[in-house]
Amino acid sequence: MPRPAPAVLQNALIVLLLAAAAATALLTAPTDGDFYWSDAPRHALNGLFIKDLLTDLPFSDPRQYAVDYYLRYPALTVLFYPPGFYGVLAAFYALFGESHFTAQFAVAVFFFIFLLAAWRLAARWLGPLGGAGAALLFAGAPEILLWARQVMIDIPAHALLIASVAAFLRFLDFNRHPPDAPRATGWLFAALLLFAASVWIKLNTVFLLPVFLIVWAMAEGPALLRDRRFWIAAALLTLLLAPLVAMVLSFGQGNIQSVEGRGGVDLPLFSLRAWSYYLRQMPAQLGWLTVAGAGLFLLLAFLRRLIPSRWRRPDILFLLLWFAFGYLFFTMIGIRLPRHDLFILFPVVLAATGAVILLAGSRRGGLLVLLFGIGNFAYTAATQEIPRVGGYRQAAERIAAIAPRNAVILFSGYRDGSFIYNLRLQPRRDIAVLRADKLFLRVAIERRRGVRDLNFSPEDIRRMLSRYGVSHIVIEPGFWADLPSMAALEKLLSGDGFKLVATIPIEANVFTQAKTIRIYRNLAPVTGGQERIELEIPTIGRRLQGRIRNNAEQP
Numbered sequence: 001m002p003r004p005a006p007a008v009l010q011n012a013l014i015v016l017l018l019a020a021a022a023a024t025a026l027l028t029a030p031t032d033g034d035f036y037w038s039d040a041p042r043h044a045l046n047g048l049f050i051k052d053l054l055t056d057l058p059f060s061d062p063r064q065y066a067v068d069y070y071l072r073y074p075a076l077t078v079l080f081y082p083p084g085f086y087g088v089l090a091a092f093y094a095l096f097g098e099s100h101f102t103a104q105f106a107v108a109v110f111f112f113i114f115l116l117a118a119w120r121l122a123a124r125w126l127g128p129l130g131g132a133g134a135a136l137l138f139a140g141a142p143e144i145l146l147w148a149r150q151v152m153i154d155i156p157a158h159a160l161l162i163a164s165v166a167a168f169l170r171f172l173d174f175n176r177h178p179p180d181a182p183r184a185t186g187w188l189f190a191a192l193l194l195f196a197a198s199v200w201i202k203l204n205t206v207f208l209l210p211v212f213l214i215v216w217a218m219a220e221g222p223a224l225l226r227d228r229r230f231w232i233a234a235a236l237l238t239l240l241l242a243p244l245v246a247m248v249l250s251f252g253q254g255n256i257q258s259v260e261g262r263g264g265v266d267l268p269l270f271s272l273r274a275w276s277y278y279l280r281q282m283p284a285q286l287g288w289l290t291v292a293g294a295g296l297f298l299l300l301a302f303l304r305r306l307i308p309s310r311w312r313r314p315d316i317l318f319l320l321l322w323f324a325f326g327y328l329f330f331t332m333i334g335i336r337l338p339r340h341d342l343f344i345l346f347p348v349v350l351a352a353t354g355a356v357i358l359l360a361g362s363r364r365g366g367l368l369v370l371l372f373g374i375g376n377f378a379y380t381a382a383t384q385e386i387p388r389v390g391g392y393r394q395a396a397e398r399i400a401a402i403a404p405r406n407a408v409i410l411f412s413g414y415r416d417g418s419f420i421y422n423l424r425l426q427p428r429r430d431i432a433v434l435r436a437d438k439l440f441l442r443v444a445i446e447r448r449r450g451v452r453d454l455n456f457s458p459e460d461i462r463r464m465l466s467r468y469g470v471s472h473i474v475i476e477p478g479f480w481a482d483l484p485s486m487a488a489l490e491k492l493l494s495g496d497g498f499k500l501v502a503t504i505p506i507e508a509n510v511f512t513q514a515k516t517i518r519i520y521r522n523l524a525p526v527t528g529g530q531e532r533i534e535l536e537i538p539t540i541g542r543r544l545q546g547r548i549r550n551n552a553e554q555p
Contacts, residue, residue: 007128014132017374018115021139024381026108029149031101033393033422036386036510039077040151041417044103046078047089048424051098054090067546071533072432073424075417079251082244084200085153098425103151111148114159115139118346121166124315126353126369127362133369134353138346140377142384143285143338149386154342157202161343164194165318168212172219172314185229192233196240203248205343207329211321219314275331278341285338286345287376293352300358319347389415391506395474395517396422398502402519403431404526408469408548412436412489413476414513432548434468436475438535440485456485458492462524468533468548471526473498476506476514497523 035041049069058065070076078086085106092106115135123131138144147154168191174184195212198205217224224230268274283291326344333340356372357365396419399409409431411419416435423431437443440461442452456464465473473493480486492498502519506512534545 010128014119014128015116017132018119018135019112021115021136021377022108022112024377025111025139025145025148026104028381028386029104029108030386030388031099031104032390033100033396033418033425034388034390034507035100035151035392035415035418035421036389037150037152038415038417041415041421042075042077043081043085043153044089044100044151045073045075045417045421045424046081046083046086047093047103047106048098048421049073049076049078050083050086050090051093064546067544068548070537070544071535071546071548073420074433074435074438074535075420079247081153082200082203082247084197085156088156100151100421100425104149107148107151107155110156110159111139114148114155114162117159117163117166121162121169121346122350122353124166124169125350126357127366130353130357130362130366130369133366133371133373134349136373136377137290137353137369138349140373140380141286141290141345141349142380143281143342143345145377145380145384146386147339147342153202154339157198157205158343160194160198160201161205161208162346164191164198165208165322167191167194168215169315169318172215175219188229188233189236192237193240196237199241200244203244204330204340207326207343208322211318211325214321215314215318218317269332269334274336277336278327278330278338278344281338281341282345282348285341286348290349290352293355294348297351297355297358300355319350323347385509387508387510389418389506389508389510389512391504391517392418393422395419395502395504395519396426398504398519399423399431399472399474400426400428402472402501402521403428404471406430406432407471408432408434410434410436410439410465410470410473411475412473412486413479413517415476419474419517434470434533434548436486436489437480439464440489441480441483442536451483453483453485456488458488458495461485461489461492462497465522466524469526471522472501473520473522475518475520477516477518478514493520499523 030036035044049066052069053062053065056065066078089103089106092102092109096102096105118135118138119128119131121131122134125131126134139148144155167187171184171187171191174180174187191212195205195208216230220227323344326341330336330341330344353369356369359365360368392415399407400423403409407430409423411433412435413419416433416437420433423433440454440456442454444450473489475490475493477490481490498520500518501521504517504519506515506517532545533548534543536543
């Protein structure tokens, strides 16, 4: 039966409102090569790698192609993270061109999916208006809107995770009525595919798998084990995730170390500060009003039993377990960051908006939630200063203008990812980059997790630059200069044999260690140098050997 025209119009206006919110996030995000978070340009570069791989189709030796690509652009992390988002990003690059804006546009599309999924899920309990308000309230949370305006994988994974929950609860709805079994099966496998896709974007979303199983078992009881769909779903999910598990075991040593806390635990696991860490972050992540509203909802539910009939028991159980399992999962990870618990915050928002519905009634409460959600999103979008760190695009453009054909560049600085991504965007594809921290040190992901200096002298470094045919050095002065090898590099550049050809200011609205980027030219003759190099990559537990030069003809 077709829906009444007013309902169709109302839903269409809500979709337009959510699309406007996603567009606002895109138009207020950094898109000029001015990345802030160190992982963001790496995610963007991973998409370029997938696009180049599919364009070049190196059937003869794809493994060596990937190694050589990393050695030329050593900010690639495609094996460290699941590659799901990067395949989508490669398609966006192919359709809309290679740029920082295109990468952010891909995130914005996922942000729109995130808003739609949150709306449809929240509308189960809050109605269409209240559901839209809850989606906008969540999207306008400072922590969410920050990462929606960076090229990060958190929002894409979160979008598919919420969509999978919405599909699973629809499956439970239809599954209670035997005549609706075919529709129920469709929703079940939609939930499964969406969940698997979220894990292929970010591993952390796997925490929700036990919740799906528990709620399904509670709904069906012992009959679950006689349900053929259960075994088909289990087999299909195993098939979909087995390659990812193998990849993590082979290349995800850094992720495993983060979970175990090896190389740096911020808080002792069995301490009150560790177990209260994410609770203490929530007011800053969501806002005090949202957190207080969630507390009020729990109080009302406990004291007055005001839960409406449409808040079915499986739904309540799912939301409680969603938060509880997620909180346990992320607290157990040795490295804690506010960004890590984003996946458990939506039940808190639902509780807060539920309190308004309980107190004001469905229609009036839904309108109040919508108005508050719009206002909260608009306020956060207008007042939140998104971190930007610029200057690296300009440095890349300068290198592309002055470097000789098939040049090798040495980069030494905090934001290697930003420089390398911006260099890859230049029309020239013949320039390779070496990273000083990879050559002179052994770093396990980041310095606080451990660093070993290889104790190179200035003369050692001079010979290395000659051996690899390095024509220019791009450096952030002072980068880890307390380490002997890095200090030796700066000492070498201040002496004879190198000429300062450019000083580029780093323009940022946040604190940065470095204030300028300097470009030096190596005055020694560059005769081509050794084209093969071997690097140890602690992040994936591998040693890579291959070419650092690209001798292909340039356009």
